[in-house]
Amino acid sequence: xxxxxxxxxVPPAAAAPLFEGRGLTCIRGDRVVFTDLSFSLAPGQALLxxxxxxxxxxxxxxxxxxxxxxxRGDVLWDDESIFSDRExxxxxxxxxxxxxxxxxxxxxxENIAFWVRQWxxxxxxxxxxxxxxxxxxRFEMARLLDVPGKMLSAGQKRRTNLSRLFAAPAPLWLLDExxxxxxxxxxxxxxxxxxxxxxxxxxxxxSTHIDVALPGAQEFHxxxxxxxxxxxxxxxxxxxxx
Amino acid sequence: xxxxxxxxxxxxRLALRQGSDSLMVVMFFVLTVVLFPFxxxxxxxxxxxxxxxxxxxxxxxxxxxxxxxxxQADYEDGSLDLITLSPVPLSLLVxxxxxxxxxxxxxxxxxxxxxxxxxxHLNQDGFLILIVAxxxxxxxxxxxxxxxxxxxxxxxxxxxxxxxxVLPLYIPVLVFGVSAVDAAVMGFEVRAQLLVxxxxxxxxxxxxxxxxxxxxxxxxx
Numbered sequence: 449x450x451x452x453x454x455x456x457x458v459p460p461a462a463a464a465p466l467f468e469g470r471g472l473t474c475i476r477g478d479r480v481v482f483t484d485l486s487f488s489l490a491p492g493q494a495l496l497x498x499x500x501x502x503x504x505x506x507x508x509x510x511x512x513x514x515x516x517x518x519x520r521g522d523v524l525w526d527d528e529s530i531f532s533d534r535e536x537x538x539x540x541x542x543x544x545x546x547x548x549x550x551x552x553x554x555x556x557x558e559n560i561a562f563w564v565r566q567w568x569x570x571x572x573x574x575x576x577x578x579x580x581x582x583x584x585x586r587f588e589m590a591r592l593l594d595v596p597g598k599m600l601s602a603g604q605k606r607r608t609n610l611s612r613l614f615a616a617p618a619p620l621w622l623l624d625e626x627x628x629x630x631x632x633x634x635x636x637x638x639x640x641x642x643x644x645x646x647x648x649x650x651x652x653x654x655s656t657h658i659d660v661a662l663p664g665a666q667e668f669h670x671x672x673x674x675x676x677x678x679x680x681x682x683x684x685x686x687x688x689x690x
Numbered sequence: 691x692x693x694x695x696x697x698x699x700x701x702x703r704l705a706l707r708q709g710s711d712s713l714m715v716v717m718f719f720v721l722t723v724v725l726f727p728f729x730x731x732x733x734x735x736x737x738x739x740x741x742x743x744x745x746x747x748x749x750x751x752x753x754x755x756x757x758x759x760x761x762q763a764d765y766e767d768g769s770l771d772l773i774t775l776s777p778v779p780l781s782l783l784v785x786x787x788x789x790x791x792x793x794x795x796x797x798x799x800x801x802x803x804x805x806x807x808x809x810x811h812l813n814q815d816g817f818l819i820l821i822v823a824x825x826x827x828x829x830x831x832x833x834x835x836x837x838x839x840x841x842x843x844x845x846x847x848x849x850x851x852x853x854x855x856v857l858p859l860y861i862p863v864l865v866f867g868v869s870a871v872d873a874a875v876m877g878f879e880v881r882a883q884l885l886v887x888x889x890x891x892x893x894x895x896x897x898x899x900x901x902x903x904x905x906x907x908x909x910x911x
Contacts, residue, residue, distance in 0.1 A: 566773075
């Protein structure tokens with residue numbers, strides 16, 4: 449295989465694709481998690497990652513966030529590699545991982561306000577605080593604003609974590625099983641939020657085990673990208689970095 | 691800049707609410723120094739001779755105690771992923787975390803040092819220089835330590851590994867810190883030692899946040 453562009457597995461929509469992955473190969477330890485995966489996401493589109501445990505959903509999301517380096521291929525935003533402008537990508541992507549990153553001794557308000565200050569340092573403290581209050585209100589967490597993180601249940605922690613998406617808006621949402629520990633009402637809130645985000649031109653990549661309503665989303669079954677056998681990639685590792 | 695201050699404020703708040711870490715560091719410093727008069731005997735001459743060395747060595751060990759917590763908590767709860775994905779340069783955020791670490795450990799050590807110097811009969815001429823040298827030296831310790839702390843993230847027995855990595859790098863600070871105090875006690879010029887300590891601080895300030903940031907990116911992979 450040469451290094452020429454691999455056509456995206458899913459044909460791009462009419463709008464110019466903004467967020468792309470080309471010929472991605474991911475290696476964790478000595479295991480090839482997936483090979484030759486390409487995706488393309490335009491404003492308003494969503495990508496749903498499905499597949500059994502260990503099929504690479506989380507790895508792909510971490511690649512998209514820029515936490516992991518692909519062994520081959522590249523992730524691009526508007527034709528520019530996200531690894532060449534990490535801070536720029538940090539400003540436009542919001543990553544929600546398995547862990548909630550809630551500090552037990554800080555209150556819900558302090559927990560979220562810190563990230564708003566990171567993402568929007570130009571805002572004043574009062575503005576940031578107003579954004580935090582508006583964000584937690586969407587998940588009906590307003591009465592828990594001054595409760596320390598250690599008093600929250602798993603579902604409340606997850607809702608606090610997801611509130612970060614609203615506190616400082618960004619075009620690209622990367623959600624790794626965001627519905628874990630959420631009740632049905634909160635899943636519905638999340639679905640509405642994703643729909644509103646897409647209607648406003650945002651992009652969403654979401655991995656899940658349960659049904660999440662994402663009308664018109666592209667679906668990736670991750671096992672399709674699993675290497676056929678583990679020696680498949682042996683002659684292709686020359687271009688590997690890391 | 692606002693993001694830099696925000697991370698300092700957050701880490702200070704965490705340290706204040708959890709409390710134990712910086713108190714533990716100062717207590718360790720005090721207790722270890724107090725052991726020396728018991729160990730080597732209370733003769734003024736002996737204590738006076740070793741005072742500078744004892745204070746510096748114990749300060750090194752004490753400041754290392756809390757290092758493994760510098761990034762560990764953020765690493766475990768997923769905050770580190772988000773910190774590395776911040777739109778703010780990672781090295782700036784590392785510097786913020788190091789500043790908070792110094793304020794919660796280095797600064798208390800600096801305040802405790804003169805009191806302990808009295809206990810060890812350090813000559814009065816050495817007091818001021820001891821404080822100035824520690825003011826220049828302890829931030830260097832925190833900066834070098836941050837690189838070690840970032841490198842051992844995710845390793846089992848990280849604390850032991852960390853001391854093996856970091857202690858050798860602390861030696862130059864120790865050498866010039868002790869020699870500054872000794873020179874002051876003996877009435878010599880201390881300018882050279884203080885300048886070398888400042889130079890070490892400035893180079894650590896330039897290199898360590900960058901090195902620690904690269905190590906953190908490796909750790910979250």
